[in-house]
Amino acid sequence: MTKLTHIDSKGQAHMVDVSDKALTARSATACASIKMRPETLEMIMTERHAKGDVLATARIAGIQAAKRTSDLIPLCHPLMLSKVSVEFEADPELPGMRVYATCKLAGQTGVEMEALTSVSVAALTLYDMCKAVDKHMVIGEIQVLEKRGGKSGDWCLSSEVSAVILDSTATSSSRARVSAPEIRVRFFAHLREQVQRDECLINCQDLPDEVTVSVIIQWLTAQDACLAQAFANDSLLVAVNQTMVDRNAQVQPGDEVAFFPPVTGG
Amino acid sequence: MIRIRVQPEVFNAGQEIEAITCDRRDVGAVVNFLGYVRDFNERPDVVALTLEHYPGMTEQSLHEIAESAQARWPLHAITIIHRIGRLTPGDPIVLVAVASAHRQAAFDACNFVMDYLKTQAPFWKKEHSRSGDYWVAARHSDSDAVRRWENANE
Structure with missing residues (x-):
């Protein structure tokens, strides 16, 4: 079984010492979905919302959250992120919004926690912006899609599951869906x-x-x-x-x- | 000639009759039905209503109703205009104009079109009253009205 990296030999939580790890270019992409009523989705897309530009606000929230990840997740290292991007994709089939965040750095640890925190807070901000018009929104499917760099090498969710889950959200590079009748x-x-x-x-x-x-x-x-x-x-x-x-x-x-x-x- | 329109804008009944009868010398009768929004219905204080419809199916359904009327009576023209969106009491909501050589066919066909429109065309009214909003329920009397045409067919 793979060892839990944040637990030491005595079973206690600790922060992993990464001092000796090589500095490599790393990136991670995560996504989250937020289901909502079609009318709410339309309101966001047509920018008719009373609180103003919902997506611009949620994007800033996602970027800020990525930078604060080490404050929120106890054993996470503070990282010098070199890039955070937050994207939104309206999905009428959901119906709702999909949030994608990619975090990059040249460093000694992975950035998937930053990407996950980013999409989570961006989704929470979407909820906050729209809760007055839709109380039935559901945030879900928060997951890592892709991880690059580091000792364990590149990893991509879609290569593992796309054959099984027809409707899964693929990575940003291959977001096309397998069409079914x-x-x-x-x-x-x-x-x-x-x-x-x-x-x-x-x-x-x-x-x-x-x-x-x-x-x-x-x-x-x-x-x-x-x-x-x-x-x-x-x-x-x-x-x-x-x-x-x-x-x-x-x-x-x-x-x-x-x-x-x-x-x-x- | 069948004219079908589904629109939020108000219509002008005079112009619609004019459009049917101009350039024709064989029209002996035009029967016109005009429906208006009432300020009382399921509740006594209706301030407005919103008409929802099924775009595409609505036009197709109205066209089929007009064709059935044409198959049943010798008609020169049928115009059906139905409004959608938000309307207030006193607003005209529907127009059915039927032209024929003789009045009886025009009266009957106009009646027939309205009876089928009420039970087949995919429109739904939501009434806004001072005591709240509600979807208008279908009336049994409308289904009964259609049944008499079906029985007359046999």
Whole structure:
């Protein structure tokens, strides 16, 4: 088993002595995601937020946080960072924002803790900036994507898991996703408010071969309590590719399935 | 001729009738339905409403309703205009204009289009009242109105 570097031979926490380690160019990239309502995401992207430029503020917060990492993490060395960059990527499928931070230095220890702290605080700042309009935001998937330099050499998350997790966030250099056939599900009016989202994408690999509207409803119901409660209402109407159908109707990969309450125009 | 428009802007009913009848000598009747926003509905103090719709499907659905009416009666023209977005009491919300050689077909077809629009076209109203906002519930009477056309078909 790999030894825990911050525990000494007596089992006590200590700061690793790196005095004799070679000075090498090191970098680390980490990411975090923050799920939010599509309206919140749109508000950030169109810069209509009352608190001003959300992303600019969160970016500064991420950079500041990277510099303060050794104050927060007990056994972390203070580092002379040579570069911190914080980037944001809107992901309508999440729906929400992905935060990426890359930290660099020429030094004797790795910088992944700085990158992780940076994305965490940038995500917290996004939350702080938007909490007045969206209290259901969820921060998650905080992880290291890539590490370069040092004794243990280069390491990249995507080379380990991209074959397994189709939808994983790859590194900034290879952020393209493996495309899989999907079914787009849309929600309107009261239902949209109940399920707190405009739409979601279902990977066809998660569904049986024969897909009907009922199968889609079963899949949605199994996702979370919010969807389960909304779909307990059997007066909901459904349209496949913008034509009203009943629940036995077939659904093909690439189709758009819309659910909505009985209509009230006129 | 079928004209379908879904728009936030106000429409001018006079101009729409003019557009149907100009350059024609075979129109004997135009029946026009105009719907307005009321200040009372599910609650007595409605101050505004917001109309949401399903872009793409809405236009397609209105077009299909107009085609069904044309298949059923000898019509010269159908115009359907529905507004979306925020409207206040007194605002016109929907216009259905039907032209035919004789009045009976125009009356019936206009009625038919409104009955189907109310139950098939993907529009939803959220009313804003002094005591809060709520989504308007569908009325059984609207479904019953459609059923009489289906029964008349048999």
